[in-house]
Amino acid sequence: MTFDIAYARRQFPQLDDGFGYFDNAGGTLVPKSVVERMTAFMTECQVQPKGVYGASAEAARRLDEAKARMAELVGAGVEEIVIGHSTTLNVYVLTQAMRSILKPGDEAIVTNLDHEANNGAWRRLTDAGVLVREWRVHPDTADLEIDDLKALLNERTRIVAVTHCSNVTGTFNDLAEIARLAHGAGALVCADGVAGAPHAHVNVKTLGVDVYLCSLYKIYGPHHAMMYVERGLMRRLKGQNHFFIAEDELPLKLNVGGYDFEVVGALTGIADYISALHERHFPGTNRPFADQVKPVFDLAARSEAEIAQPLHDYLSTKKGVRLIGTKTGTARAPVFAFAVEGRQASEFPPKLAAHKIGVLSGHYYAQRLIDALGLLPQGGVVRASLAHYNTAEEVQRLIRALDEAI
Numbered sequence: 572m573t574f575d576i577a578y579a580r581r582q583f584p585q586l587d588d589g590f591g592y593f594d595n596a597g598g599t600l601v602p603k604s605v606v607e608r609m610t611a612f613m614t615e616c617q618v619q620p621k622g623v624y625g626a627s628a629e630a631a632r633r634l635d636e637a638k639a640r641m642a643e644l645v646g647a648g649v650e651e652i653v654i655g656h657s658t659t660l661n662v663y664v665l666t667q668a669m670r671s672i673l674k675p676g677d678e679a680i681v682t683n684l685d686h687e688a689n690n691g692a693w694r695r696l697t698d699a700g701v702l703v704r705e706w707r708v709h710p711d712t713a714d715l716e717i718d719d720l721k722a723l724l725n726e727r728t729r730i731v732a733v734t735h736c737s738n739v740t741g742t743f744n745d746l747a748e749i750a751r752l753a754h755g756a757g758a759l760v761c762a763d764g765v766a767g768a769p770h771a772h773v774n775v776k777t778l779g780v781d782v783y784l785c786s787l788y789k790i791y792g793p794h795h796a797m798m799y800v801e802r803g804l805m806r807r808l809k810g811q812n813h814f815f816i817a818e819d820e821l822p823l824k825l826n827v828g829g830y831d832f833e834v835v836g837a838l839t840g841i842a843d844y845i846s847a848l849h850e851r852h853f854p855g856t857n858r859p860f861a862d863q864v865k866p867v868f869d870l871a872a873r874s875e876a877e878i879a880q881p882l883h884d885y886l887s888t889k890k891g892v893r894l895i896g897t898k899t900g901t902a903r904a905p906v907f908a909f910a911v912e913g914r915q916a917s918e919f920p921p922k923l924a925a926h927k928i929g930v931l932s933g934h935y936y937a938q939r940l941i942d943a944l945g946l947l948p949q950g951g952v953v954r955a956s957l958a959h960y961n962t963a964e965e966v967q968r969l970i971r972a973l974d975e976a977i
């Protein structure tokens with residue numbers, strides 16, 4: 572079965588402008604179901620929720636519905652999902668909460684592959700006496716090697732903060748294996764799924780991680796993020812919310828500052844979109860939403876890998892181009908960051924924009940990685956990242972535009 576890209580594209584009003592959107596690892600476009608859900612929330616129940624009167628009760632119902640769908644998206648319980656303004660903020664709150672279970676002499680492992688969101692806040696635990704060790708990428712491949720993790724883990728390790736998939740190399744790390752090793756040493760795993768979850772079906776229980784991070788604006792949603800925290804762990808962590816929010820109020824104890832109601836109301840639109848894709852490709856199966864996610868994501872991921880292949884081939888063979896990351900196919904999200912010998916990365920986005928191709932350049936907040944690769948003086952990398960709505964024709968246009976610019 573092939574993924575119906577034309578059908579998917581019809582759900583995204585912004586695609587009508589004919590532009591080739593290739594900064595999907597930065598953020599995806601939103602389908603009309605999301606826009607409709609937000610509009611409906613703002614026009615029908617934009618009031619304080621949980622009251623007894625109509626609009627207020629309806630607002631609460633819609634918020635609960637959205638949270639239930641987001642939990643199902645990653646195979647979690649709804650009380651294990653913290654919805655907040657960004658992944659960066661969610662991790663910040665988490666690390667503050669972790670201070671209650673850490674003591675001087677404990678160790679944390681972070682990487683130089685990760686986006687800074689799953690990095691800096693952990694490194695700042697040094698001020699609580701935590702020793703922070705860095706799991707470093709191999710400078711030629713930009714890969715993290717499992718043997719290097721084994722060498723860093725010891726009986727004092729309490730946390731391993733690592734990305735599921737890099738937003739620069741596109742490489743998926745073997746989270747299940749990382750979790751197995753970390754748990755064996757008595758450590759927790761905080762996995763950054765922001766770049767991975769848009770391209771792979773995620774079940775946090777199967778992965779076995781303790782925390783999983785996900786920014787919903789990169790999965791066809793509005794600008795919010797969610798964080799799975801395994802319920803046993805969340806119970807042990809010190810609440811970070813107001814003093815009158817009880818320690819057993821999950822996930823409210825970690826939901827500092829709450830979330831925007833209309834934004835969360837719109838999250839059900841992501842589920843509507845996935846359900847529409849499911850009905851299009853698997854009509855009449857009547858699966859509950861939780862069971863629709865995997866077949867849809869598996870199909871879309873295969874399609875993305877196929878559509879992206881010519882770009883991968885071009886960038887990995889073009890003279891003077893250094894493509895970052897070694898993986899291919901579905902072992903790599905369709906994320907392609909590259910540097911061109913002797914050229915500044917910032918030269919390229921304007922040249923591509925002239926061909927109606929949207930990309931950016933820089934370090935993408937994975938500055939430690941770009942530094943390790945020696946690419947900071949060149950202004951980082953150019954990154955072209957696909958979503959399942961990008962077409963083979965757009966990829967050809969991108970390749971032609973690159974060929975002219977390089």
Ligand SMILES: Cc1ncc(COP(=O)(O)O)c(C=O)c1O
Pocket residue numbers: 596597656657658659660686688689734736737738763764765766786795796936
């Ligand atoms: C891999 C990765 N992790 C974390 C983040 C940060 O997400 P947020 O903007 O929700 O803080 C990003 C954003 O680009 C990302 O790509």
